[in-house]
Amino acid sequence: xxxxxxxxxxxxxxxxxxxxxxxxxxxxxxxxxxxxxxxxxxxxxxxxxxxxxxxxxxxxxxxxxxxxxxxxxxxxxxxxxxxxxxxxxxxxxxxxxxxxxxxxxxxxxxxxxxxxxxxxxxxxx
Numbered sequence: 001x002x003x004x005x006x007x008x009x010x011x012x013x014x015x016x017x018x019x020x021x022x023x024x025x026x027x028x029x030x031x032x033x034x035x036x037x038x039x040x041x042x043x044x045x046x047x048x049x050x051x052x053x054x055x056x057x058x059x060x061x062x063x064x065x066x067x068x069x070x071x072x073x074x075x076x077x078x079x080x081x082x083x084x085x086x087x088x089x090x091x092x093x094x095x096x097x098x099x100x101x102x103x104x105x106x107x108x109x110x111x112x113x114x115x116x117x118x119x120x121x122x123x124x125x
Contacts, residue, residue: 010051011065012054013055013113014054018114020033039054058115060112063118071124074100088110106124
């Protein structure tokens, strides 16, 4: 019944306007604001979408909510840093000065959106 459903993911934020500016202007993602600013649709490659919804008592998750596969992590991290994105550093993850984890699986770097949701860029193998 559900294996052929076109499923999508969602997560919450308190301020859809701040999220819209970050995802559209900083990350360059095609976004669409819906329902009088109560919902933000992130339109990703291959017609995939993710919804960001308003939640007044929002608390950010302590895990990654959205991963962006990229062909060259260093180029993307440098480009995002130039746009003001700050990459997270976690104890014990073996990250370099840019925040890229190397030598433990795929190359990955984490950052947060304005709501504190954890996102990542992951270099495709």
